[in-house]
Structures are given as C-alpha cells and as structure tokens.
Amino acid sequence: MIDLDLVRKEPEKVEANLARRQNPKYLQLFADARTADAEWRASLRVADDLRKRRNELSRRMAEARGQGGAPADLVAEAKAIPDRLREIEARESELLGARDALVRRLPNLMDESVPFGKDESENVVVTTWGDPAGPVPGLQSHAELLEALGMADFDRAHRTSGSGFYYLFGPFVLLDLALQRFALDLLVERGFTPVAPPYMLRRAPYEGVTDLADFENVMYKVEGEDLYLIATSEHPLAALHQGEILDEDVLPLRLAGISSCFRKEIGGHGVDQKGIFRVHQFQKVEQFVFCRPDDSPKLLEELRANAEEVFRRLRIPYRVVNVCTGDLGSVASKKFDVEAWFPRQQAYREVVSCSNCTDYQARRLGIRLGKAGRPGKSVPHTLNSTAVATSRALAVILEQYQRPDGTVEVPAVLQPYLGGRRELVPETRPH
RNA sequence: GCUGAGGUAGCCUAGUCCGGCAAGGCGCCAGCCUUGAAAGCUGGUGGGGUCUCCCCACGGGAGUUCAAAUCUCCCCCUCAGCGCCA
Numbered sequence: 001m002i003d004l005d006l007v008r009k010e011p012e013k014v015e016a017n018l019a020r021r022q023n024p025k026y027l028q029l030f031a032d033a034r035t036a037d038a039e040w041r042a043s044l045r046v047a048d049d050l051r052k053r054r055n056e057l058s059r060r061m062a063e064a065r066g067q068g069g070a071p072a073d074l075v076a077e078a079k080a081i082p083d084r085l086r087e088i089e090a091r092e093s094e095l096l097g098a099r100d101a102l103v104r105r106l107p108n109l110m111d112e113s114v115p116f117g118k119d120e121s122e123n124v125v126v127t128t129w130g131d132p133a134g135p136v137p138g139l140q141s142h143a144e145l146l147e148a149l150g151m152a153d154f155d156r157a158h159r160t161s162g163s164g165f166y167y168l169f170g171p172f173v174l175l176d177l178a179l180q181r182f183a184l185d186l187l188v189e190r191g192f193t194p195v196a197p198p199y200m201l202r203r204a205p206y207e208g209v210t211d212l213a214d215f216e217n218v219m220y221k222v223e224g225e226d227l228y229l230i231a232t233s234e235h236p237l238a239a240l241h242q243g244e245i246l247d248e249d250v251l252p253l254r255l256a257g258i259s260s261c262f263r264k265e266i267g268g269h270g271v272d273q274k275g276i277f278r279v280h281q282f283q284k285v286e287q288f289v290f291c292r293p294d295d296s297p298k299l300l301e302e303l304r305a306n307a308e309e310v311f312r313r314l315r316i317p318y319r320v321v322n323v324c325t326g327d328l329g330s331v332a333s334k335k336f337d338v339e340a341w342f343p344r345q346q347a348y349r350e351v352v353s354c355s356n357c358t359d360y361q362a363r364r365l366g367i368r369l370g371k372a373g374r375p376g377k378s379v380p381h382t383l384n385s386t387a388v389a390t391s392r393a394l395a396v397i398l399e400q401y402q403r404p405d406g407t408v409e410v411p412a413v414l415q416p417y418l419g420g421r422r423e424l425v426p427e428t429r430p431h
Numbered sequence: 432g433c434u435g436a437g438g439u440a441g442c443c444u445a446g447u448c449c450g451g452c453a454a455g456g457c458g459c460c461a462g463c464c465u466u467g468a469a470a471g472c473u474g475g476u477g478g479g480g481u482c483u484c485c486c487c488a489c490g491g492g493a494g495u496u497c498a499a500a501u502c503u504c505c506c507c508c509u510c511a512g513c514g515c516c517a
Contacts, residue, residue, distance in 0.1 A: 044479080048486045055452085055486085058498040062451040078497035226507095245441060368441095374459045374476080375441050 001104050001364045003379075007034065017109045020116060020325045026107060033102035040095040047088045054081045105212065107330030108360040111297075114334055117324030123337070124324065129308065130317025132341040132348075133400075139344045140406070142398035143275030146172065148406055150427040154274050164280035170427055171418070175397075175410065176283060176390045178417035183285040183310050183388040184256055190306060192256035192287065197236035199259060200227040205239035208365035211330045217265045233257030234384040237288040238361050245370035246380050252291035252299060256387065259284065275395060277349075282391035289383040292369065293359065296381035300356040303385035304336050307352045310388050313413045316396055317341040319348055333358040338386075340396045351392045354385035 007014055011034060018026045057078040064071075115124040146152035151172035157165040168176065184194055206215070206228055220229040230236055237257045246253075261284050276282070287303045289296075304320065311318045323335040338352035359379040369378045401409040408424040415422055 041480085044486080045481075048480075051487085052485060054497075058451075061497055075497065081497075370441070371459085 001360060002106050002109055004103060014109065020110060021107065022118065022326055029102060029105055033099065033106060036095060036099035036102055040099050043092045043095050047092050050081065050085050050088060054085065108333050108358060110325060110328060111334035114328060115322055115324045118326040120327045122324045123321035123327060125319050126322050127320040129312060132317050133343045135346060136343055138404065139399065139402060141275065141344060142395040145398050145402060148426060149424055150429050166276055166279065169429055171421065171424055174418055175414065176394060178414045179388055179390050179393055180258060180283055180285050181417050182414055184258060186310060187256040187287060187306065187387055192254040194256045194258060195237060197233050197257055197259055199230050201230060201236055201239060202226050203228065205242050205365065206235065208242065209235045209238045209361050218263050220262050220264055229262035230259060231263050232261045232284060233259040233286045234288055238382055239365060241290065241367050242365045245368045245375045246290060248292055248369055248371045251380065252289050252295060255288040257286040257288055276391040277395045279391055282389055284389040285387040287385045287387050290380050293378060293381050296356050296358060296383060299383050300334065300354065303383055304354045307338050307354055307385050307387060311338065311340060314411050316400055331357050331360055342396055342399055344399050351389065351396065352386040355383060357382045
C-alpha cells in the first residue's frame with residue numbers, strides 16, 4: 001500500500017509515477033481513490049459536527065442528573081440525534097471502505113531507475129556472466145534425461161496429483177537437498193539467519209504481502225480453514241513482524257527462508273509441459289530483508305550479488321535484467337531477474353527474482369520503524385530475492401552438465417554435500 | 432476437539448460487578464538542575480481535522496441508550512489445562 005499522506009500532499013508526483021506503467025486502469029484507480037478520499041473527509045466533518053453536539057448534550061445531561069434532571073428540550077434534541085447519526089455514519093463507513101479498497105489496489109511507486117518499456121521483451125540487460133553455449137546435437141530435455149536416469153516419474157505423479165507434480169528418486173533427491181544446503185551455507189556465511197517458516201498463512205497477513213489481484217489465481221486454500229499454502233517463504237518472512245515496531249538499531253535483518261512453495265498458476269506449457277521447470281510445488285531458499293528506508297537500494301544490490309554468486313559458483317551462465325515498467329509487478333518498486341542460460345532451448349530463462357518492495361508490504365502489514373522502544377512514523381523497507389529455487393536450478397544443471405553418454409556431472413561445489421559423488425548415472429529402481 | 436482465563440496506548444496495568452471526559456507505572460522526548468552523567472523536578476509522548484478547539488480510538492462487528500472500555504448478542508485471536516497425535 002502506498003502512503004496515503006503522499007497521495008494527498010503530492011498527487012502529481014504519484015500520478016506521474018503511475019503513468020509510467022502505461023496502464024490507464026491505474027490512473028483511473030488513482031483518480032477514484034482521490035475522489036473517494038475527499039468524499040470521505042467531507043462526510044467525516046458532517047459526522048464530527050453531529051457527534052460534537054451529541055457529546056455536549058450528553059455532558060450536560062450528566063451534570064443535570066443530580067439536580068432535578070435535564071430540561072425537556074435538551075432531552076428531545078438528544079433523542080433525535082442517534083437516528084440521524086446512524087445514517088451519516090453508515091455513509092461514512094461505506095465511503096471509508098471504498099476509499100481503502102481503492103488505495104490498497106494501487107501498485108507501489110516505481111524507482112526512477114526502472115527502465116521504461118511495454119513488456120518483458122523490453123527488460124534491460126545489465127550484466128552477463130559465462131559463455132552461453134551454442135546448440136548441442138542430441139541434448140536431452142531435463143525431463144527426458146531424468147526419466148532415463150530413473151530419477152523422476154512424471155506420469156505416475158500426474159496420475160496421483162495432476163500435471164505440475166512429480167516424483168523424484170534416489171541421488172537426484174540428494175542433489176536437490178545439496179543445492180538447498182549449498183545456497184543456505186552461502187547466505188549464512190554472509191550474515192543471514194536461516195528461518196524455517198510456517199507453510200500456511202492466514203488471509204490477513206497474506207493480504208499484506210501479495211498483489212490481491214493475483215491472490216485467487218495463485219494461492220491454494222485449505223478447505224474449511226482460514227489458511228493458504230505459501231507461494232514462497234517471502235510471505236511468512238514478511239509477515240513475521242506483522243503489527244510490530246522494529247527498532248532502527250537492529251536493522252537490517254537478513255533472513256534466509258527455506259521452504260516448499262505452492263502455486264496454482266504455473267503459466268505456459270509447450271517445451272516445459274513435462275518436467276520440473278513449471279510446477280505446483282518446489283523448494284526454494286529465499287533471501288529476505290527488513291531495513292531502514294535509506295538502506296534499501298544498497299541492499300537490493302547485495303541480494304542480487306548473493307543470487308549471482310550462487311550461479312557463478314555453480315558455473316551456470318546467466319544474465320541479469322532490470323525489469324521494465326511494463327513487466328514490473330504491483331508490489332516491487334524495482335526488480336532484477338537473473339536468467340540462466342538453457343542450452344537446449346537456446347534461451348535465457350528466469351531463475352531468480354530480486355525485488356525492493358520499499359514500504360509497500362510493511363505498511364500493509366502494519367510494521368513501523370521505531371527507536372529505543374518508541375514508535376516512529378516511518379515504515380521499514382522490505383526486500384526479497386531468490387537464492388535458489390531448486391526446480392529451476394536443477395533443470396538448468398541437467399542441461400548444462402549433461403554428457404553425451406546420458407550421465408550428468410555433479411557441479412563441483414555440490415559434491416561435498418553428496419559425500420563426494422561426482423556424477424549421476426542411470427539407476428534401476430526396484431519398482 | 433473440550434473446558435477455563437484473557438485481549439485497554441510502544442510495554443505493563445487500573446477501570447467492567449453498579450453506563451457519565453480512559454487513571455497510574457515503565458520506557459522515550461524536551462526543559463530545569465549538573466563540569467558531565469545519573470538521580471530529582473516540570474512538561475510532553477495513539478490517529479485525524481476547519482488545529483488555543485474538536486472528533487475518533489479500550490480485539491472486530493451489531494444492538495440497547497441522550498450517553499458504552501463498562502450492558503446484550505455474534506465473531507476473531509492469544510494463553511493455560513485436558514484430549515488426540517508424528
């Protein structure tokens with residue numbers, strides 16, 4: 001949620017920022033929000049005047065209580081107020097509800113360095129690392145390869161759970177765990193605290209952290225409970241300090257979340273239909289930060305550097321793009337994507353998303369900055385970035401480290417986590 | 432799941448039985464005092480507005496009433512005990 005005070009005091013600035021999104025619906029939303037706010041404030045004055053009169057009369061009647069009672073005309077006036085007030089207050093709360101609903105739907109204000117563009121094709125490449133290999137004849141898709149290795153079963157998973165699910169087996173499961181532990185160790189080395197969060201959240205905190213428009217499309221709801229499966233550990237990490245006052249002196253808080261992630265909407269199909277690239281469930285190690293407002297640009301670079309380091313150590317070629325105005329979601333103020341090179345597809349595909357959400361999530365979650373136990377008026381900033389999502393990273397490893405004979409080299413940095421195992425070779429499962 | 436106790440400002444608490452301007456403490460801020468600090472003293476310390484004044488705010492909502500933290504109803508959450516359980 002953006003700062004209502006800013007909407008009132010510097011509407012031109014907010015409007016200009018929203019205009020860069022090139023989506024007329026936001027400008028309309030903004031205009032509607034301002035109108036609703038003005039109407040609510042006008043209505044509030046009328047109600048305030050009436051409440052003032054009621055309080056006056058009420059006070060005088062209390063004073064007159066022991067002295068023969070209040071004059072009849074006062075009583076008559078007082079008795080007439082509640083009905084009128086009920087009507088005005090109903091209108092007032094309706095206007096306030098409408099105002100809040102509109103304001104909450106406004107997207108975050110974008111950082112000035114976000115490049116102007118219409119969609120993801122206009123994201124701006126800011127860094128490239130490694131050599132993107134040319135086409136390799138006979139290179140198998142990660143799904144085919146996994147099945148040939150005997151380390152995944154997609155058909156049975158589709159039967160038991162539907163498409164977008166998978167069974168993994170044997171050493172590949174250990175590789176998944178190795179990747180998580182590798183990323184987590186890297187973050188711990190850099191001052192992050194590992195966090196194992198709840199995998200389900202109530203709706204109220206969830207509304208604080210996500211784009212509400214996406215909510216119903218993405219979230220799995222637990223039937224009969226006010227609980228939703230998390231789409232990323234970013235969400236419970238952000239909600240960790242819901243309603244609290246964070247002491248400036250303890251910031252920044254660097255958290256490394258580790259969890260399974262659950263998503264209903266998994267996007268397009270085609271080349272990814274089978275496999276682990278687009279799935280309903282995957283593991284992710286996530287970086288999350290609460291910080292002072294001034295520090296968030298610097299921390300965005302820090303998170304991005306950590307994410308890049310994961311892929312450098314894995315020796316996976318990648319590039320980083322600065323996500324343009326037309327492709328930026330509604331929560332982030334600025335976002336980098338790290339895109340790994342998938343040789344079979346001859347394309348860079350997103351493996352990391354690294355965002356500065358400024359005060360947008362924190363304000364919705366009712367988190368305030370404070371000092372020495374005293375609440376202040378400002379709101380901390382939050383940032384998040386993938387360290388590694390194992391589904392995507394494993395998919396790219398299977399393409400990059402695949403050998404012509406159908407075996408797979410284990411990336412050097414992961415070997416210590418696998419007891420020194422250096423390759424994946426076909427296995428016969430006893431079932 | 433059952434039973435019980437709770438939810439009041441940044442924190443802790445009183446007020447609820449019996450309706451009438453939300454009291455006190457801690458912490459924090461400012462001033463005085465001091466070589467400096469502590470202590471002490473004085474004042475301030477939720478949100479909003481048409482800002483010497485007024486309105487709102489006691490978990491949320493509805494109701495009764497001239498008037499609700501207080502009475503009635505519904506709901507939410509937390510804790511404790513019991514039950515179940517990897």
